[in-house]
Amino acid sequence: MAKLESSFKNMLLVLAGISLFSALTLGSMYKLTEAPIAASKKAKQENAIKAVLPPFDRIADAEKITVEGVTDTFNVYKAYDKTDKFVGAAVESFSKNGFSGVIKIMVGFDVEGNIVDYSVLEQKETPGLGTKMLDWFKTDKNNQSIKGKNPAQNNLTVSKDGGEVDAITAATISSRAFLEAVQLAYAAYSNNPDAPDMTSGATAKQEAADSSTVAVTNN
Amino acid sequence: MSKVSNVKVLFNGIIKENPVFVLLLGMCPTLGTTSSAINGLSMGLATTFVLVASNVVIALIKNIIPDKVRIPAFIVVIATFVTMVEMAMQAYLPALYESLGLFIPLIVVNCIVLGRAEAYAAKNTVFSSMFDGLGMGLGFSMALTLLGATRELLGTGKVFSLSVFPENYGMLLFVLAPGAFIALGYLIAVFNKLRKA
Numbered sequence A: 001m002a003k004l005e006s007s008f009k010n011m012l013l014v015l016a017g018i019s020l021f022s023a024l025t026l027g028s029m030y031k032l033t034e035a036p037i038a039a040s041k042k043a044k045q046e047n048a049i050k051a052v053l054p055p056f057d058r059i060a061d062a063e064k065i066t067v068e069g070v071t072d073t074f075n076v077y078k079a080y081d082k083t084d085k086f087v088g089a090a091v092e093s094f095s096k097n098g099f100s101g102v103i104k105i106m107v108g109f110d111v112e113g114n115i116v117d118y119s120v121l122e123q124k125e126t127p128g129l130g131t132k133m134l135d136w137f138k139t140d141k142n143n144q145s146i147k148g149k150n151p152a153q154n155n156l157t158v159s160k161d162g163g164e165v166d167a168i169t170a171a172t173i174s175s176r177a178f179l180e181a182v183q184l185a186y187a188a189y190s191n192n193p194d195a196p197d198m199t200s201g202a203t204a205k206q207e208a209a210d211s212s213t214v215a216v217t218n219n
Numbered sequence B: 001m002s003k004v005s006n007v008k009v010l011f012n013g014i015i016k017e018n019p020v021f022v023l024l025l026g027m028c029p030t031l032g033t034t035s036s037a038i039n040g041l042s043m044g045l046a047t048t049f050v051l052v053a054s055n056v057v058i059a060l061i062k063n064i065i066p067d068k069v070r071i072p073a074f075i076v077v078i079a080t081f082v083t084m085v086e087m088a089m090q091a092y093l094p095a096l097y098e099s100l101g102l103f104i105p106l107i108v109v110n111c112i113v114l115g116r117a118e119a120y121a122a123k124n125t126v127f128s129s130m131f132d133g134l135g136m137g138l139g140f141s142m143a144l145t146l147l148g149a150t151r152e153l154l155g156t157g158k159v160f161s162l163s164v165f166p167e168n169y170g171m172l173l174f175v176l177a178p179g180a181f182i183a184l185g186y187l188i189a190v191f192n193k194l195r196k197a
Helices: A008-052 A130-136 A172-191 A201-218 B003-016 B027-032 B037-064 B067-092 B094-103 B105-109 B111-121 B126-156 B177-196
Strands: A063-066 A073-080 A086-095 A103-110 A115-122
Touching: A008 A086, A008 A103, A008 A115, A008 B067, A008 B094, A063 A172, A073 A172, A086 A172, A103 A172, A115 A172, A130 A172, B003 B126, B027 B105, B027 B126, B027 B177, B037 B067, B037 B094, B037 B105, B037 B111, B037 B126, B067 B094, B067 B105, B067 B111, B094 B105, B105 B111, B111 B126, B126 B177
Parallel strands: none
Antiparallel strands: A063 A073, A073 A086, A086 A103, A103 A115
């Protein structure tokens, strides 16, 4: 078969034909993968929540909580056990002060406001340096770990800034941003309108709000 | 086309005209995605799929494409397959999709893919175009896996996430961009030495 001549009509028809065919293919592919994509996103979020909380039976829907001095809202997922007793909450928090891009983390707090665990949802820090945050702050070595600490009682800033946490070697900026996100998470957790009885109560709320504002302006 | 020449076409892409080590094409994904062996391999396989599929389709429709619009027509075909790979990966391999991120949609502008479409598929039969795509794709995958494994080994002491060297070993340089250039340079030298031997 000889090649089609490059006339205006031929070019128009062929390109339109190819594009139409491609659009049809992609449309059906989209339909096919829509459900699995949504499912995998949901599974990822649920796993992140599960990983940072004490054992629970069900999670309430996300609550949007605002923190003083921050325009974005925070998603707080409250967890309850079988008897519907509040066992803790996972807070999706973030920091824009990382070395590159936004850092998004999920932090789990128990009823007293102690940090149970955290997981990093999104980060674009330098590979080999800032990316160590994925498990640096849960490794029980020197003063690295933030697990079990309470942001209301412990000063969760890097030791360079007079805090209690060892920053990641050669990644102080990433560490500061990470801890800022943790403190914002705690602020959101304690700003929760029907927050559970916390040992330190109102003062904790105030302190957390203060430290988060400081952290924001500092950076 | 006889069977022998198809095998020849296949190995042409893997060794004689290896897109990375010999033609030095597609450097952007080569350097960008090879921070670990598994990333390199998956990027290579995704590109292989796109190469084979687009080569076959372009060889099929080459006669109805007027010469003056062949490049846009090729790009639409390639972009369609890339988007399909992207959606499939996002649905079934979300972890991989996250680590490769931006580089998957960028396969559209990978010069190997368009290069093979223009240089080979637009002039040859469907069957040998398929082998050409497969050969080039496997050559690309091999190069990316080798480079990824080298960088992962030197940078973190692991290969495919399995520890080879003792804990805490690692030359950070090889995980970062400069290490990619250094490792690639040495691999090209070794590959060409072996190829000529």
